[in-house]
Amino acid sequence: xxxxxMLGIEYxxxxxxxxxxxxxxxxxxxxxxxxxxxxxxxxxxxxxxxxEIQKCKTLTTKPFWVNVMLMNPNAADIVDVxxxxxxxxxxxxxxxxxAYVEKLKNAGIKVFPVVPSVALxxxxxxxxxxxxIAEGGESGGHVGEMMTMALLPQVVDALNIPVIGAGGIGDGxxxxxxxxxxxxxxxxxxxxxxxxxxxxxxxxxxxxxKAKDTDxxxxxxxxxxxxxxxKNKMTRKYLAMEGQIESREELEKLTLxxxxxxxxxxxxxxxxxxxxxxAGMSKEVKPLKQIFxxxxxxxxxxxxxxxxxxxxxxxxxxx
Amino acid sequence: xxxxxMLGIEYxxxxxxxxxxxxxxxxxxxxxxxxxxxxxxxxxxxxxxxxEIQKCKTLTTKPFWVNVMLMNPNAADIVDVxxxxxxxxxxxxxxxxxAYVEKLKNAGIKVFPVVPSVALxxxxxxxxxxxxIAEGGESGGHVGEMMTMALLPQVVDALNIPVIGAGGIGDGxxxxxxxxxxxxxxxxxxxxxxxxxxxxxxxxxxxxxKAKDTDxxxxxxxxxxxxxxxKNKMTRKYLAMEGQIESREELEKLTLxxxxxxxxxxxxxxxxxxxxxxAGMSKEVKPLKQIFxxxxxxxxxxxxxxxxxxxxxxxxxxx
Numbered sequence: 001x002x003x004x005x006m007l008g009i010e011y012x013x014x015x016x017x018x019x020x021x022x023x024x025x026x027x028x029x030x031x032x033x034x035x036x037x038x039x040x041x042x043x044x045x046x047x048x049x050x051x052e053i054q055k056c057k058t059l060t061t062k063p064f065w066v067n068v069m070l071m072n073p074n075a076a077d078i079v080d081v082x083x084x085x086x087x088x089x090x091x092x093x094x095x096x097x098x099a100y101v102e103k104l105k106n107a108g109i110k111v112f113p114v115v116p117s118v119a120l121x122x123x124x125x126x127x128x129x130x131x132x133i134a135e136g137g138e139s140g141g142h143v144g145e146m147m148t149m150a151l152l153p154q155v156v157d158a159l160n161i162p163v164i165g166a167g168g169i170g171d172g173x174x175x176x177x178x179x180x181x182x183x184x185x186x187x188x189x190x191x192x193x194x195x196x197x198x199x200x201x202x203x204x205x206x207x208x209x210k211a212k213d214t215d216x217x218x219x220x221x222x223x224x225x226x227x228x229x230x231k232n233k234m235t236r237k238y239l240a241m242e243g244q245i246e247s248r249e250e251l252e253k254l255t256l257x258x259x260x261x262x263x264x265x266x267x268x269x270x271x272x273x274x275x276x277x278x279a280g281m282s283k284e285v286k287p288l289k290q291i292f293x294x295x296x297x298x299x300x301x302x303x304x305x306x307x308x309x310x311x312x313x314x315x316x317x318x319x
Numbered sequence: 320x321x322x323x324x325m326l327g328i329e330y331x332x333x334x335x336x337x338x339x340x341x342x343x344x345x346x347x348x349x350x351x352x353x354x355x356x357x358x359x360x361x362x363x364x365x366x367x368x369x370x371e372i373q374k375c376k377t378l379t380t381k382p383f384w385v386n387v388m389l390m391n392p393n394a395a396d397i398v399d400v401x402x403x404x405x406x407x408x409x410x411x412x413x414x415x416x417x418a419y420v421e422k423l424k425n426a427g428i429k430v431f432p433v434v435p436s437v438a439l440x441x442x443x444x445x446x447x448x449x450x451x452i453a454e455g456g457e458s459g460g461h462v463g464e465m466m467t468m469a470l471l472p473q474v475v476d477a478l479n480i481p482v483i484g485a486g487g488i489g490d491g492x493x494x495x496x497x498x499x500x501x502x503x504x505x506x507x508x509x510x511x512x513x514x515x516x517x518x519x520x521x522x523x524x525x526x527x528x529k530a531k532d533t534d535x536x537x538x539x540x541x542x543x544x545x546x547x548x549x550k551n552k553m554t555r556k557y558l559a560m561e562g563q564i565e566s567r568e569e570l571e572k573l574t575l576x577x578x579x580x581x582x583x584x585x586x587x588x589x590x591x592x593x594x595x596x597x598a599g600m601s602k603e604v605k606p607l608k609q610i611f612x613x614x615x616x617x618x619x620x621x622x623x624x625x626x627x628x629x630x631x632x633x634x635x636x637x638x
Contacts, residue, residue, distance in 0.1 A: 002628060002631060002632065004632070005631070012632070117532055117533045118531065118532045118533070118599065119531070119532075119533065136466065136468065137466070138466045138468055138469045145533065145536075146532055146533060146596060147455065147456070147457045147466040147467070147468070147487055147596060148466070148468045148487075149455065149457055149466070149467045149468055149486065149487030149488065149493060149496060149596075149597075150457045150487040150489065150532065150595065150596030150597045150599075150600075151532065151596070153489060153490065153492050153493065153597075153600065154489075154532045154597075154599050154600060157600075167468065168466055168467075168468030168469040169468065170469065170472060170473075171472065173472050173499050173500050173501060174468060174472065174500070176496075176499040176625065177468060177495075177496035177497075177499045177500050178496075179625060179628055180492050180495040180496045180499055180621050180622075180624075180625055181492050181493065181496050182492060212437065212438070213436055213437045213438075213465055213469065213470065213473045214436045214437070214438065214464065214465060217464075222562065243541070276469065277465055277466060277468075277469030277470070278468075278469045278472075278473075280437065280469075280473050281472065281473060281476075296632070299629070299632075300629060300633070302499050303499075303625050303626060303628075303629040305499075306495065306498060306499055306622050306625060307622060307626055309321060309498055309622075310618070310619060310622040312321060312324070313321065313323070313331070313615070313618075314619070
């Protein structure tokens with residue numbers, strides 16, 4: 001069963017949980033446009049999370065999910081709020097969701113952890129999660145080392161629960177590729193940064209639009225917190241320091257507040273402009289609804305092309 | 320037009336140019352099995368290259384190509400041999416093929432450089448190459464930083480010449496994904512390491528079969544020669560040294576002869592076992608013909624599934 005059917009929504013697309021960006025307004029806008037919105041609580045505390053969930057309920061009658069960023073020191077309190085607010089589904093990112101799965105499941109909440117490997121995916125399945133989001137390291141923000149083309153089919157083969165594909169998906173061709181690899185739907189983030197509704201600074205949107213394919217890099221590999229961001233003055237400094245010192249504290253100082261600097265202040269040189277390798281495919285700001293419709297239309301064209309190719313190939317092969 | 324039609328062969332599949340592995344016997348075996356074999360000259364000099372090309376001509380009447388590894392100090396001499404031997408097509412890897420394109424084109428030889436970015440792909444197109452192989456960093460051996468899901472559609476959109484997809488392709492689902500992203504065909508390497516015909520040590524084949532999704536790593540990022548290999552004693556030592564010293568010479572000492580140690584001696588702890596992130600998908604040794612037939616059969620199943628999915632989605636969307 002495809003993701004849209006599972007969720008009772010129009011498109012088999014869920015929004016990436018972008019900390020500092022995906023607030024109640026944005027998540028509701030995504031859900032109202034026919035995909036699935038997710039409130040990202042990565043930079044929130046428990047009270048802020050409660051306020052955003054309650055606000056989102058007033059902004060849409062459609063389903064929305066909440067993401068718990070496991071490196072957030074408030075994660076445990078946020079999970080309690082999610083249970084109290086009876087959120088339908090929780091996704092988790094940047095870590096092992098093990099500690100919270102039982103509590104959420106006991107409260108009747110579905111859990112979809114983001115996983116970067118077959119091993120973590122299998123561990124999560126054993127804990128009883130409802131599905132996983134297999135995310136390749138092409139994506140923006142916190143990343144793993146496995147990439148979507150190789151990760152997705154291996155996770156699909158290893159599990160019996162639904163797998164959503166994420167990382168490196170930039171249009172309907174990417175959606176077709178993810179579905180070909182066995183995903184029931186896709187999660188996209190970078191494509192939505194350039195939506196009219198996305199509450200990031202105009203400079204950040206323009207940076208995504210101007211970005212070329214190779215304009216992102218990964219910082220933090222040496223301290224085991226790899227993050228994909230746009231190359232800028234901050235990343236050059238960070239990567240140079242990473243070669244010399246590997247003190248997590250020293251490096252963290254450099255990025256402290258840097259996502260906020262990008263999102264709120266529009267500082268494209270000193271901010272963390274999280275974006276994936278498909279940033280080069282985003283050429284203009286469009287309404288969310290248009291972005292989803294464009295995905296579906298290029299998906300349809302792509303599948304028709306593939307059917308024709310298959311016909312040609314089998315014509316040749318039947319000798 | 321699909322790659323198999325362009326080349327007059329059965330499958331739209333070309334073999335990866337694996338130095339120390341893809342000799343005349345192996346390339347001929349691949350071509351005789353219906354895909355396209357490539358002699359990899361990465362570890363050869365001009366005389367060895369001539370001998371392998373002449374041998375390959377005696378072993379198959381089907382087309383085969385020759386790869387020039389641009390970091391090979393013998394690259395210029397090898398190009399001269401290729402011109403003299405009237406090879407039909409040359410692929411190039413691990414560098415900028417600019418220096419040799421004119422000479423090869425003047426000799427009537429087609430050129431397909433391997434490219435890791437849109438910028439290099441466009442530069443190659445301007446030089447008049449006949450197509451490119453866009454290879455994502457999921458692959459084994461020398462890699463770039465762009466990954467297949469994100470690289471392939473961006474290269475396809477930027478060029479007017481055919482694009483072959485490579486990196487992270489482990490079965491017919493991966494082939495369908497690459498074709499969805501706009502490739503005219505695929506290049507595969509890791510899947511062929513476990514062919515009966517592949518002339519690598521049995522220990523190397525067993526290591527591919529036993530490998531899990533996350534069992535590869537990338538060495539050499541600090542000295543700008545990133546190479547994806549299986550994690551072992553050698554890579555642990557290398558990566559530890561890479562954190563401390565960044566002298567190319569010191570690091571090269573560690574890997575000197577290490578590919579040979581893997582391929583010929585079967586030393587899985589101290590050798591460079593080049594393999595891609597799809598190594599986890601290779602479960603048994605099979606004849607080449609069977610590997611290609613399995614690709615085509617899972618490709619066909621995959622496209623049928625995608626057509627059904629499209630039908631379901633459009634049923635839902637037509638309200």
